[in-house]
Amino acid sequence: MTDTTPPAGFGRPDLTAFARLDGLGLSLTGRRLEPDRAVLACRVVEPNQWCRRCGSEGAARDTVIRRLAHEPLGWRPTVLEVVVRRYRCADCGHVWRQDTSAAAEPRAKLSRTGLRWALEGIVVAHLTVARVAEGLGVAWDTANNAVLAEGKRLLINDPTRFEGVKVIGVDEHVWRHTRRGDKYVTVIIDLTPVRDGAGPARLLDMVEGRSKAAFKTWLADRDDAFRDAVEVVAMDGFTGFKTAAAEEIPDAVTVMDPFHVVRLAGDALDRCRRRVQLAIHGHRGFRDDPLYKSRRTLHTGADLLTEKQSHRLRALFVDDAHVEVEATWGVYQRMIAAYRHEDRQRGRERMEKLITDLSAGIPKVLTELTTLGRTLEKRAADVLAYFERPGTSNGPTEALNERLEHLRGSALGFRNLTNYIARSLLETGGFRPQLLHPRLG
Known part of the structure; x- marks a missing residue:
């Protein structure tokens, strides 16, 4: 006779709980394995035999699946066959x-557990809709529509999303x-967690x-x-963003x-380098041209240059024909140094001095400066x-843009802006996993 007593520390197997049916008001009664899926037979736990009109007790008539x-x-698609009396x-x-x-919304094709x-x-593991549909064993449209509807209900339409x-x-x-x-779209990012050191930035809206007008209307729609x-x-x-902010939230500081x-400053340096390159050689930069070879090194902060990079720049600036590039590079480095200064007040003084120097006394030949x-x-303040x-x-906004680029690439592009906005909010809205599934809390 086989001993069915579970080992020490283990309880008796509960397949209903294992299949996550207990929270759906269902009980597991059987299972069947098919080549491409698992089928679980279930029944509704509550009998619900009382008439909803007169309150009398009803008699069982038949069952539907x-x-x-x-x-x-x-990762084996699982289907619930629920016997409904x-x-x-x-x-x-x-x-x-x-x-x-x-167990599920009326007329829904996914159980609540499957929907979560x-x-x-989508939100936590950053899977594609195609991968989710494959895991559920449903059509792409079925998975996409269900995810967007639940995401809007649970996350996007959350009234507390704009608090704090x-x-x-x-x-x-x-x-x-x-x-x-x-x-083009306008993206609005919540940078409060970054400033407070409490976490990453999150997408507020798009x-x-x-x-x-786009930004002004969005601000006007907020309470x-x-x-x-x-x-x-x-x-x-x-300047359009600045004007919209000044009109709708005049007390806020624009930065x-x-x-x-x-x-x-980097764009000015690139334009100067290309102009000088064309003036000297009569063509765009080739692989062995000194200016072209130094294009990335020119954008490296002076304090981060390696010995090889420093030698390359010294050799570049020895040529008097590159003096305009050297002058523009010097302004670029002064700007970086101002932002990187450990004393913010001293950094501000350096930036203010740089703006003053660029406002007067610049040779006409340095058109980029x-x-x-x-x-x-104009934007000194x-x-x-x-x-x-x-x-x-x-x-952090640019970092979120990169994540959205990845989203668009994995989805092979979007044609519907409403769907893109919804998917973007789910992807980069900063939602806590605990909101999506209680077991992650």
């Missing part, structure tokens, strides 16, 4: 069936690379277009509590973040505000 895609067991009231003739709302598994796979936001970043983003339609709580807005050099300021100086002079408001860089 409801099939639900469930959380895969070992139907009753008929002898007094009023009303017919009803057992309540399965604990799918949402967890004090620092926001705004930037443009290319959501598709096609010639048809507007390919709106169609890249204009003052007074949100607008009053915003203290700092980090942005690039686009032109270091990422975009340094990029302005002249343009840079005009931009910095926003540039210098960073040194009094640390942690307001839009660098």
Whole structure:
């Protein structure tokens, strides 16, 4: 006779709990393995035999089978075949069936556990919809529609999503690379966790277009509590974002973040290098041209240069024909040094001196520095505000843009902006896994 006593420390096997059916109001009654899936036979635990119209007790009439895609067991698609009993009231003739709302939404094709598994796979594990659909054994549209609906209900439409936001970043983003339609959107990022050292930035919202009106309308749609709580807005050099912020949240400090300021100087350096290259050689940079070979080294901070890189720049600047590039490179390095200074007040003084120097006395031949100086002079208050408001860089915004690029690539592109916004919010909205599945808490 076989001893069925479980080993010490183990309880008797409960297949209903193992298959995560106990929280769905179901009980496991059997199972069947098919070549491409596992089928679990279930019954509804609560009999539910009382008439919903008159309250009389009904008599069992027949049963129907409801099939639900469930959380895969070992990546094997799992299907629940739920036996649902139907009753008929002898007094009023009303017919009803057992309540399965604990197991799934009405007319849903996924169980609640399967739906949470799918949402967890998208949000936490960053799986593609195709991979989730394969794991559930359902069509792509079925998985996608279910995930978006549950994501909007549980996460995106969460009324507390905009609470505690004090620092926001705004930037443009290319959501598709096609010639048809507007390919730009405006992304709004919550930078409060970055400033407070409490975590990474998160995507707050995404709106169609890249204009003052797009950002202004989004701010106007927020309630007074949100607008009053915003203290700092980090942005690039686009004046439309600044004007929108000044009109809708006038008490907030606008900051032109270091990422975009340094990029302005870097772009000026690149344009100067290309102009000098063309003037000297009459063509764009070739592989062995000194200016072209040094293009990446020129963008490296002076304090991070290796001995080989330093030697390459010294050899480059020995040639008097490269003096304009050297002058522009010097301005670029002064800007980096100002931002990297350990004393923020001294860094601010250096940046202020740099803006003053670029505003007057620049030789006309240095057209790139002249343009840079005009931009910095116009936005001087926003540039210098960073040194009094640390942690307001839009660098995390660019990092989120890279994650969205990966999302678009794994999905092989998006055609529907509404779906793209929803998937982006799920991907980079900073949602805690505990909200998606209780067992992760």
